[in-house]
Amino acid sequence: MNLPDSVRSYLDRQRFPYILIPYPANEALEQVGEKLDIPTRRIVRAVLLQDANGLLMAILPYSHILDFSLLCQLRELEPEPLYGNEALQFFQGRGCKGDSRPPLPAAFGLPALVDSSLPGEGELYFESGSGDSLIRMASRDFGSLLDQARWGQFSIPAEDLDFLTNQQTLTPQNLTSLTNRYTPTPARAGLESITELPAVPKTVQELLALQADPARSIQEVLRLAEQDASRAAQLVYWARAPLHGFNGAVDSLATAVERVLGPEKALALLIGSSMAQTFRMPVGGPVGLQAVWQHSIYCATLVGELVKLLPEPLGVNPGLAYLSGLLHDFGYLVLAQVLPARFYLLNRFLTVNRQVPINDAERHVMGVDHEHIGAWLMQSWNLPEEVYSAVRWHHGEDSTHPHAAYSNLVLIANRLLHYVGLGEEHNNRLPALAMFTLGLTREQALTAVGQVHASMAELENLCAVLPLPEES
Template sequence: MNPELANRIQTYLETRGIAYRLHAHSPTETLAEAAERSQLGLQCLVRAVLLSDARGLVLAVLPANHLLDFHAIRECLGRDLQPVDRPVAASTFADCESGSVPPIGAPYGLTTLVHTAVFAQPTVCFEPGLHDRLVCMTGEAFTELHRDSQRAEIARPLSVLESRDVREFTLPGQWERMPALQGLHPVDDIRERITAIDRLPAMPAMARRLLRLRNDPAADVQDLVEVVSGDPSLTAQILRYARTGFFNYAGRVDTLDQAITRVLGFETVLNMALGLAASKTFRNPADGPLGLQAFWRHAAYGAALAQGIASRHGHGLDLKPGVAYLAGLLHNFGFLLLGHLYRSEFFLLNKVVAANPHIPVVLIERRLIGASHTELGARLMQEWAMPEPVVTALREHHNEMYSGAHDAYAGLVYLVDWLLRREGLGDGAEGEPPTAVLTRLGLELEQLDELVEACLHERQGLDAMARQLAA
C-alpha cells in the first residue's frame, strides 16, 4: 500500500501528469462523513460500484448522492449486470482498503461506464482506495482520466427513493417475477400504519414457555431440559453450538444436560433457546443481503462473538454472557418483522440494499419506508416482554453515541457489528474503529482480535447453524 494513494491509482495519476489535491481526514464509514470531515460538499464526490455478468466486470461511476439505474445500464450496454460480492471486489482492488472502490477503472483493466453528469462538475473528489483521504481535481482532469470510458445517464438522485417507482430499483429481467411488489404502500401510509400498530405477531408457544422459565427464580437445569427437549431441532442446534471449539471443552457432549452443566451454562442455554424459538414465526425470502440466509449467518456469528466478549471482558460492566448472546442473535429482528408486516416493501428494500452496498441500510430504509428495523424490532421485543437490555440493544445498535440505560449491551452489539463488517459479514458500520464505544466498554481492539479469530475458526459450525435456521 502506497503511503499516499493506492498503488495503481498513484501510478496512473503520475504517468498522466494529473494534478490533484489531497484531503486527509480520520477514517470514515461513508463518503458523506468523508465530505463533512474534509469540509467539502457531497455534490463534489463521486463513487464507483463494481458490477458483473457472465461476460465480465464493469465499473460504474456516479455521483455519491445518486443511485444506479440498472435499466439504463442495460439499455446502454445490453447487459444484465449486478453488484459483485465483497470478495470479488477485494480481489479486483487488491491494493485498496476493504470497501474502498476507486472511480477509475483503467488501472485495473476494467471497462468503465460513467454517469454523464459527473463530467459537468467543476471539481471532482473521490476515495483513492483508502478510507482516510480524498483526492480532488478539476472536472477537466477527471474527464481526461476517463477519455476512453463510456458515458451514459446511468444514475438517479437519492431523492427518487421517496417516489418509490418500483421499476427504478429492480434489476433488469426481475420485474415479471415480482408480483408481490404490486402491493406497495405509500411511505406516509406505512409511517401511519407502524405508529398505529395495535396487534403485533404473537410470541411462539415455545418462546413463551422459555420466557416464563426465565422469569422463574426457582427454575433449574431439569426444568430447562424438559422444555427444550420438546423441540428436536432446537435441541440439535444447542448441542451443535456446545460442541464447537469456541468453548475449549475436550469431553463429549451428547445430551442437553451435559451441554448446560459442562459447557454453556443455564443462562446461556436459556437465552439461546429463547432467541431461536422466538424466530420461528417469521418466514422471509431467503436470498439477498436482508434475506434469511444472510440474516441468520450474521445473527449466529454476532451472538457467538457478543457472548465471547461478555464472557471475557464483561464482568466490570455487568454484561451477562447469556443476555449478550440473545442481544447479538436478535439485534436485526426488525427485518423479520418488516418482512412479515410489509412483504412488498421488504422485497424492495432487499433489492435496493443489494444494489447499493455502500449506502448505510438505515439511510435507505428511512427514505424508502419511513421507518427502521431498529425501531420495529425494539417495539416487538417490548410487546413480547423480552429483557430490557435486549430491547435497548435492538433500538440503539446503530447509534455509536447512545448513552443511557443498558448502553453496555447496545455498545457491545454495535462493536460486534463493526468487527464482523471488517470480516465481510453483516450491515455494521465501516471505517474507523468505534472509539466512543470502545472507551465506554473499557476495551482495546487488540483485546478482541483473539475472540474474533476464535469465532471465525468455528465457521463450519456457525454456518451449519445458520443454514438450519434459514431452512
C-alpha cells in the first residue's frame, strides 16, 4: 500500500485526514466496492481528457457516465478522451501502479471539471495510486481539494442505461440522438445500414475447406501456409515458444507444423490472421485492433491449455477449441467495418466509462452485441458449428446447446484472463455450471493461467508479429 510520491506529498501538504483501505491488486474496483459495501455513488473516478488547451481531468462518481453535450457546454470546447494506453502512461509515469487513477488533479498539475452529483456529505472513496488500496476521506475535505476546479453537471447515472438499452426505446430513430449525447461526436450510421457482410476471401475459403476435410494431409497445410511468406514465418515463430514444450530446434515450416503445432492449430492461426486481413478497424482503444488481437491470442492460448485438462469423454476438438478462442471477438471487426462512425464512438465511450459493462455499452452505442454480429459472420462464412456456438454464446453462463463445451471454454478463459490483466473487468468469477460440466476445478483453471502467465513475453511478441488489418 505504498502511495506514489506525488500523491503522498500532495496529501501531506493539504493536511486533510484520510484512511487507506487495502484490497487485492487483481480485483476490479466494482468488486472491491461490493465486498466493502461501498455504494458506487461514493466511489470517485477520474477520466483524462484533452482539448485545444491541453490535458484536463474530469471527476465524477463511479456510478455515473459522461454526458458529452453538457461537458462541452461547461468547457466551451469539445474534449476528447485519452485512450487507455495514453491514460495509463500518464498515471504510471507519475508513480501510480497498475491501472490506478487517483482523482487528484492538483497533484498532477491538471485543471479539472468536477461533476456536481458527487455527494457533499459523508465519506468518499477513490483510488490511491498504489494499485492495492482505496483512500477514504470526508466528502467536505475532498471537495476542498477541488476548490480551484470548475463544478457543474456533466453526467447521468449509469443505471439509466437500463432505460436507454430497452428494446422498446432503443429504436433507429432515437439511437442517434442518444449516442450523440453520451459520446464525443455525432454518429451517422445505424443498425439499418448492416445489410450484408464482407464476402469471404478466397484464401479463407481454401483454409476453411481444408480445415473441414478430415482426410487432409500435412502437405496440404504446408502448401497453403507457404503461399504467404509472412504467415509461414509467424507459424515458425509461434512454434518456437516454450509454451509448446518442444525441446528441439524449430528451423523450418515443416517442423513447426508437423512436430510442434500440429495441423489443426496451424490452420487455426492461418484462418484467424487471414480473416482479420479482410476488415479495417481503428488500432487504438479498448476494443481497437491491438486490444482485440491481443485478447484473442491470449484467449486461444488459454483455451488450448484448458483443453489439455478436460476428461476425454467430452470429445472436444483441440483445434476447433483454439480457433473458437481466436475468433470469439471477431464481431468487433465486423462492427468496425460496417458501422465505423458508431464503432468510433463505442471506443471512446468505453475509454471514459470503464465502469460500464462492455455489453451494456455496446447495446447503448451500437444497438447490437458483438457476439450476435460475430455469430452472423461465422454462419455466413460457413465456419464449423462449434466455432459459431462459441462466438454466439461465450458470455452465457447457462449454455446447454449441443456445442456448449466450446462456448464454456471461451467463457472460462475470458474470466481467467483477468489474472493477467486482460479479462472481464467487471466479472472475474469462474462460472460454476460451466466449470462443472467441463469437469474442471478451480485449481486446474489457475494452473492453466499460470502456464499462460509464464509465456506472456512470447505471447506479446506473437501479438506484435501477426498481420493486422490496416487502420481505417
